[in-house]
Amino acid sequence: MSNQCRNWQAWLNTMPPPPDELHVVGDVIVGNPGISAHLTMREPQGSNPAVLLLDLHLVQQPGMWLQVMTCVQARFDRVLTPESTRPTSVEIFQDGTRIALIDTIDVVS
Template sequence: MTCSVEETRDWYAWNNLMPPQPDDFHVVGEVKVNNTQIVPMLFPKEPQGINPEILMLQLILIQQPGVGLPVITWVQARYDKVLLNSTYKRVEIFCEDEKIADVPVEDIH
């Protein structure tokens, strides 16, 4: 499906720097969908920008097989990854080419 998101809310991103290694990174938020079979997914945007401290993510809506209930509901979108050599300071989330969220990243020690 194309993105065409009406609303998102409650975006939060953090670098988990607590022991033990390896460190990891997470982004969560909620997306309003109009059918219970739609799953929002976050993927790295191509191309990434020139600043390695800013992660650019693409929001994509996946229509699962089957008949979903035509109910407007909020569904969580989540992105997780292991950090190798650096941490992020900010996340920009896109729906197609439109930036829909600009999220500061918290470091958790």
């Protein structure tokens, strides 16, 4: 099933004190409120370490759910080590197909 996804954002929080953090969020339209959306790192990552590859997974929770289109948020958070490559973009895949390409934004204060 192909899902509608929108409002993807990715940002690096580089405000002191360390460590820096990467956040990726987006909205996914699913068939019922019992479906949760999760982003995980794609294995293997690509050849360019500045492009983070993520997979979108939809998980149906047990139970009876009203079959109504619902918007749920998918989220990925990662603490970056000083040795980590800071991603300049994020690609999100579902079932092997790229569904989003996002440029990351630095957040500093």
